Amino acid sequence: MSNPIVTFIETRASTNLFEPGRTLADEQIEELTRLAARAPTAYNLQNWRFIAVKTQDAKERLKAAAYGQAKVSEAAVTYILCGKLPSHNVVEERLRPAVDAGFMPAEMVGAWTAAVEDSYRDNPQRQRDEAVRTATLGAAFLMLAAEACGLATGPMVGFDPEAVAREFGLSADEIPVVLIAVGHAREGNWPQKPRLPVSRILEIA
Amino acid sequence: MSNPIVTFIETRASTNLFEPGRTLADEQIEELTRLAARAPTAYNLQNWRFIAVKTQDAKERLKAAAYGQAKVSEAAVTYILCGKLPSHNVVEERLRPAVDAGFMPAEMVGAWTAAVEDSYRDNPQRQRDEAVRTATLGAAFLMLAAEACGLATGPMVGFDPEAVAREFGLSADEIPVVLIAVGHAREGNWPQKPRLPVSRILEIA
Numbered sequence: 001m002s003n004p005i006v007t008f009i010e011t012r013a014s015t016n017l018f019e020p021g022r023t024l025a026d027e028q029i030e031e032l033t034r035l036a037a038r039a040p041t042a043y044n045l046q047n048w049r050f051i052a053v054k055t056q057d058a059k060e061r062l063k064a065a066a067y068g069q070a071k072v073s074e075a076a077v078t079y080i081l082c083g084k085l086p087s088h089n090v091v092e093e094r095l096r097p098a099v100d101a102g103f104m105p106a107e108m109v110g111a112w113t114a115a116v117e118d119s120y121r122d123n124p125q126r127q128r129d130e131a132v133r134t135a136t137l138g139a140a141f142l143m144l145a146a147e148a149c150g151l152a153t154g155p156m157v158g159f160d161p162e163a164v165a166r167e168f169g170l171s172a173d174e175i176p177v178v179l180i181a182v183g184h185a186r187e188g189n190w191p192q193k194p195r196l197p198v199s200r201i202l203e204i205a
Numbered sequence: 206m207s208n209p210i211v212t213f214i215e216t217r218a219s220t221n222l223f224e225p226g227r228t229l230a231d232e233q234i235e236e237l238t239r240l241a242a243r244a245p246t247a248y249n250l251q252n253w254r255f256i257a258v259k260t261q262d263a264k265e266r267l268k269a270a271a272y273g274q275a276k277v278s279e280a281a282v283t284y285i286l287c288g289k290l291p292s293h294n295v296v297e298e299r300l301r302p303a304v305d306a307g308f309m310p311a312e313m314v315g316a317w318t319a320a321v322e323d324s325y326r327d328n329p330q331r332q333r334d335e336a337v338r339t340a341t342l343g344a345a346f347l348m349l350a351a352e353a354c355g356l357a358t359g360p361m362v363g364f365d366p367e368a369v370a371r372e373f374g375l376s377a378d379e380i381p382v383v384l385i386a387v388g389h390a391r392e393g394n395w396p397q398k399p400r401l402p403v404s405r406i407l408e409i410a
Contacts, residue, residue: 004209005353009243009346026409033407037400038214039345042362044398051408058410097399104395119363128330132337133362133383140244140345141214148210157247157338158324168410178338190309193249194302195242202238203256204231205263205373 008147013192015152018075018183024054024151029077032149032182036142041134043116044094047084048138051168052077058168065163066179071154075181078156080164081139083131085173088117128175135177142180152185213352218397220357223280223388229259229356234282237354237387241347246339248321249299252289253343256373257282263373270368271384276359280386283361285369286344288336290378293322333380340382347385357390 024032029052041047053062054077062080063072072078091113098104120127143153156179164176229237234257246252258267259282267285268277277283296318303309325332348358361384369381 003353005213005349006240008210009240009350009353012243012245014245029409030403030407034400034403035211035214037403037406038217038397040217040219040348040360046401046406049406049408051410053410055410094401095398098395101396101399104398115363125333129333129337129382130362132334133341136338136341137345140342143245144210144349145214148208148214155245157335158320177334190303191306192243193300193309194306195239196251196299198235198239198242201242201251201254202235203254204234205256205258205260 008144011192012143012147013190015154015181015185015189016071017186017188018071018152018154018181019186020074022076022184024076024182028149029054032142032145035145036138039137039141041137042086042130043091043112044098045086045090045116045134046094047086047131047134049082049084049174050138051080051082053080061167062164062179065167066156066159069156069158071156071181072179075154075183077182079142079180079182080168080176081135081142081178081180082170082174083133083135083177085127085175086116086120086130087173088113091116131175132177135175139178139180146182151182152189154181155179156181213349216397217348217352218395220359220386220390220394221276222391222393223276223357223359223386224391225279227281227389229281229387233354234259237347237350240350241343244342244346246342247291247335248296248317249303250291250295250321250339251299252291252336252339254287254289254379255343256285256287258285266372267369267384270372271361271364274361274363276361276386277384280359280388282387284347284385284387285373285381286340286347286383286385287375287379288338288340288382290332291321291325291335292378293318296321336380337382340380344383344385347387351387356387357394359386360384361386
């Protein structure tokens with residue numbers, strides 16, 4: 001299979017060393033976010049928020065919350081991917097455009113609202129899992145979009161979530177799930193690290 | 206930006222209706238898993254397991270655990286994406302090939318092992334979050350790989366995790382995070398559902 005998507009998958013590596021001083025225009029930050037948000041979410045809840053950290057001051061605050069990792073200040077932008085605890089109150093608004101577009105029957109909106117309420121009510125772990133899943137899918141599509149635009153990406157889970165929440169004003173229903181540094185790679189990055197053989201991770205049932 | 210990856214992102218939709226009776230060869234199931242497992246994981250832990258459900262009997266058991274969703278039996282295969290609670294005991298084995306390949310200094314293995322132990326020890330929520338993140342990244346790359354091969358995908362979070370764990374023999378450190386139906390779309394699927402405007406989900410700091 002020689003295919004641009006397969007090539008991306010087989011060659012992409014997490015970038016640690018970025019060219020400092022390079023920037024992204026706000027329009028590019030917005031375009032990457034628009035593409036990242038095409039990732040699927042349960043019930044189309046879109047329970048995420050993207051914080052693009054680009055100013056020197058904000059980078060220094062995020063770097064301190066990320067145990068001093070240099071790529072936070074060296075990359076052009078680091079996105080904080082926040083997942084939000086799901087709420088049935090937003091379902092109507094999230095689905096209305098699909099009804100207006102003519103493919104979703106209007107009567108399904110109430111059913112999906114009830115399903116969301118049933119699924120997550122009184123289940124804080126399930127709510128948190130959904131927030132983590134949603135933000136992670138957004139992160140995956142963000143990395144994909146950035147690499148498609150010729151940019152390098154470096155995901156990070158090493159950060160203090162309380163410090164990130166405090167410094168960037170996250171609300172009580174928002175969880176900082178992963179940081180994605182985006183920018184221009186400099187020399188010296190590692191290639192993709194070898195993976196386990198498929199036989200070690202796959203069962204066919 | 207006209208680019209195969211951007212086109213994929215902008216047009217991909219979650220498939221609900223599959224052509225029943227179509228199958229995937231084991232070699233294709235393995236190839237999709239190989240590509241999915243190129244997704245990045247924290248410390249290259251690769252803390253995931255893929256169960257590809259393809260036999261009629263296994264499909265019926267999974268469908269029952271997924272509240273009767275038809276796509277589980279109609280799609281060629283449904284993957285159960287399991288995340289594993291991270292363990293520092295596997296770090297040495299996961300990183301050795303990167304040392305042998307010559308780009309990772311051998312002395313870093315001990316440091317990463319200690320970092321994994323420090324990060325997750327006595328923190329069950331952080332362990333679970335990592336399992337959910339890892340399996341979700343694997344799911345995103347699996348969807349990407351499948352669509353690159355001309356197949357349709359439908360992610361599902363509506364299932365009983367205890368039933369899935371019991372029916373498919375998950376171990377105590379494995380969490381079923383998401384199901385991904387993979388197969389051949391039939392007529393009648395919805396297009397991609399509209400998303401919120403970027404201004405609603407993005408903050409530039």
